[in-house]
Amino acid sequence: DIVLTQSPATLSLSPGERATLSCRASQSLTTYLAWYQVKPGQAPRLLISDASNRAAGIPDRFSGSGSGTDFTLTISSLEPEDFAVYYCQERGYWPSLTFGQGTRLDMK
Amino acid sequence: QVQLVESGGGVVQPGRSLRLSCAVSGFTFSDYAMHWVRQAPGKGLEWVAVISDDGNKKYYADSVKGRFIISRDNSKNLVQLQMNTPRSDDTALYYCVREDDSSGGPLDHWGQGTLVIVSS
Numbered sequence: 001d002i003v004l005t006q007s008p009a010t011l012s013l014s015p016g017e018r019a020t021l022s023c024r025a026s027q028s029l030t031t032y033l034a035w036y037q038v039k040p041g042q043a044p045r046l047l048i049s050d051a052s053n054r055a056a057g058i059p060d061r062f063s064g065s066g067s068g069t070d071f072t073l074t075i076s077s078l079e080p081e082d083f084a085v086y087y088c089q090e091r092g093y094w095p096s097l098t099f100g101q102g103t104r105l106d107m108k
Numbered sequence: 109q110v111q112l113v114e115s116g117g118g119v120v121q122p123g124r125s126l127r128l129s130c131a132v133s134g135f136t137f138s139d140y141a142m143h144w145v146r147q148a149p150g151k152g153l154e155w156v157a158v159i160s161d162d163g164n165k166k167y168y169a170d171s172v173k174g175r176f177i178i179s180r181d182n183s184k185n186l187v188q189l190q191m192n193t194p195r196s197d198d199t200a201l202y203y204c205v206r207e208d209d210s211s212g213g214p215l216d217h218w219g220q221g222t223l224v225i226v227s228s
Binding site: 030032033034036038041042043044045046049050055087089091094095097098099100101102 | 112141143147152153154155158165167203208210211212213214215216217218219220221
């Protein structure tokens with residue numbers, strides 16, 4: 001089974017700063033890598049699919065990149081509403097689906 | 109717009125059964141595979157089960173295989189999760205999730221979740 005390891009576990013930044021979140025796979029993936037944002041009391045939100053495609057309605061400060069085993073979610077300039085927990089997720093052969101353990105983005 | 113509304117959560121004793129439901133609207137339900145994903149308190153997201161668009165294919169996480177049953181009724185726009193012999197480690201917020209039919213099948217719409225607490 002594929003294991004996704006996200007780093008760092010917690011990232012403390014200030015509004016306006018750039019956030020870089022990493023997701024590393026235990027074996028090479030297709031580009032079927034997605035990123036989600038989870039806030040308490042809210043439905044999780046799809047941010048990025050296919051490693052780099054922004055989902056509908058997602059601001060362009062969010063971007064995804066990577067291939068093979070290393071993937072990155074970048075938030076170019078943090079807004080107050082961006083502080084949340086972020087998960088990567090891989091999609092192997094259907095229905096295989098695995099989440100990383102999450103990165104908590106805290107406001108400094 | 110796309111809406112997924114879960115219900116049926118609550119406190120259940122270990123070994124008793126509980127059925128979660130998810131009512132969907134805003135899209136052609138029979139065109140999409142549907143998932144249940146859960147999040148235990150203080151933990152990350154965990155995939156639980158998936159059912160194909162026509163209901164003929166069902167797959168489960170090893171942690172729930174043989175205990176949980178996913179089903180759907182395309183005439184009622186409803187997907188359900190029957191939780192049999194729940195255990196304390198099944199305590200979690202359970203999300204109903206739509207799988208997008210595009211490349212890679214990301215989980216593009218999530219409900220707000222329904223909380224299940226397994227406790228005596």
